[in-house]
Amino acid sequence: MNTEEDHSPNQIKRHKCSACFKQYKKKEHLIEHMKTTYHSVHQPRCMVCKKHCKSFESLREHLTGPVARGVCSAIFFQCGCQLCLTLSDSPASLNDHRETCRLSAPTPLGTSELLYIDSHNENHADCRPGAIAMDCEMVGGGSDGSLELCARVCLIDEDENLIFHTYVRPQIPVTNYRYDITGLTEEHLRDGMPLKEVREKILQILYNGESIVKVSLDGGKARLLVGHDLAHDLDCLVMTYPDHMTRDTAKYRPLLKTNFVSHSLKYLTRTYLGYDIQTGTHDPYEDCISVMRLYKRIRGQSHKEEGYRTLTPGDNIGACDWWRSKELDNLTPDELYAISRSDYRCWCLDLKL
Secondary structure, eight states: OOOSOOOOTTSOOOEEOTTTOOEESSHHHHHHHHHHHOOOTTSOBOTTTOOBOSSHHHHHHHHHSTTOOHHHHHHHHHHBOTTTOOBOSSHHHHHHHHHHHSOOOOOOOOSSSOOOEEOOOGGGGGSOOOEEEEEEEEEEESTTSOEEEEEEEEEEETTOOEEEEEEEEOSSOEEEOOHHHHOOOHHHHHTOEEHHHHHHHHHHHHHTTOOHHHHHHTOTTOOEEEESSHHHHHHHHTOOOOGGGEEETTTOGGGSOTTSOOOOHHHHHHHHTSOOOOSSSOOHHHHHHHHHHHHHHHHTOOOOOOSSOOOOTTOOGGGSGGGGOTTGGGSOHHHHHHHOOOSSOOGGGGGGO
8 A cells, every 4th residue: 555645746745644545735734633533453444445444334334335435345345245344355255254254143032931040150260251241121110110220131151151141120119111122021020139139140250259459450350241331231230340341332432333323232233243133022132142242253353463552441542652752744654653543442452361
């Protein structure tokens, strides 16, 4: 890729960003652009022209949208995967790729039986921590049924094994079971587990024998918590978990809309995994598996190693020493890109812990 400054004797000299290809008349404008866009090897990128995009949705628009780039769109139409947005060597290899990329919908757990499942084994505390996906279903309390009450909880491991499931006994009277969405009735919750016990069990699974101090610092042997809109679930469980130990598909930058608003889990599952969920009542087991598959698909991306230090949570990239250097005007666009860093932690780094 030629990222040198584009100019000719008959044109105004322009300075071209090596990542997104935007052009500027003045070098200082390019430098300001690099300070605020946080381009890095972890951004979604077109496999044809190598253009960086701020999200997978903007990459999808670049490849297949109404104003898609012609050459990129044509090549992607022949050899590109609509789910993971990667390119295959040929249409034949694309067909082979699609067989593994498009997944089948999991079988919902259902609500026909009053289930309590606890297959968590404390003897596994010394194993690789891995990740746990969690999903909760809520019913309504209060005079108008708008108060969120946790009524059902499900946890699975990375291998999609169901390790914990229970109905939750409501702390206050339920005024709206939201049956069309939850499929729950009074019978399901009558013998449910008290919320305090549910919370203690979930934390036992997540902390994995690790101390609170250790989890707060670097995680230790504790497990990553994966979910969609985890803040909502945690609030209803009246529990907290360190932000650096959560992986939320509703908040992860590359999975957001181009205006940085969250997509629904239903949309993400259909768009990136190739099947539909929540076609009837919402099933927490089905949602758990889908959110874990999304996390593992994003985590499995292959990104080049960055030449400088790895981004850690809380870093203020715009304030890094190299952006305060007086030598920035002397750097080429490629060199400016080399010192640029993402302002979010890519999930691919979870495999490098």
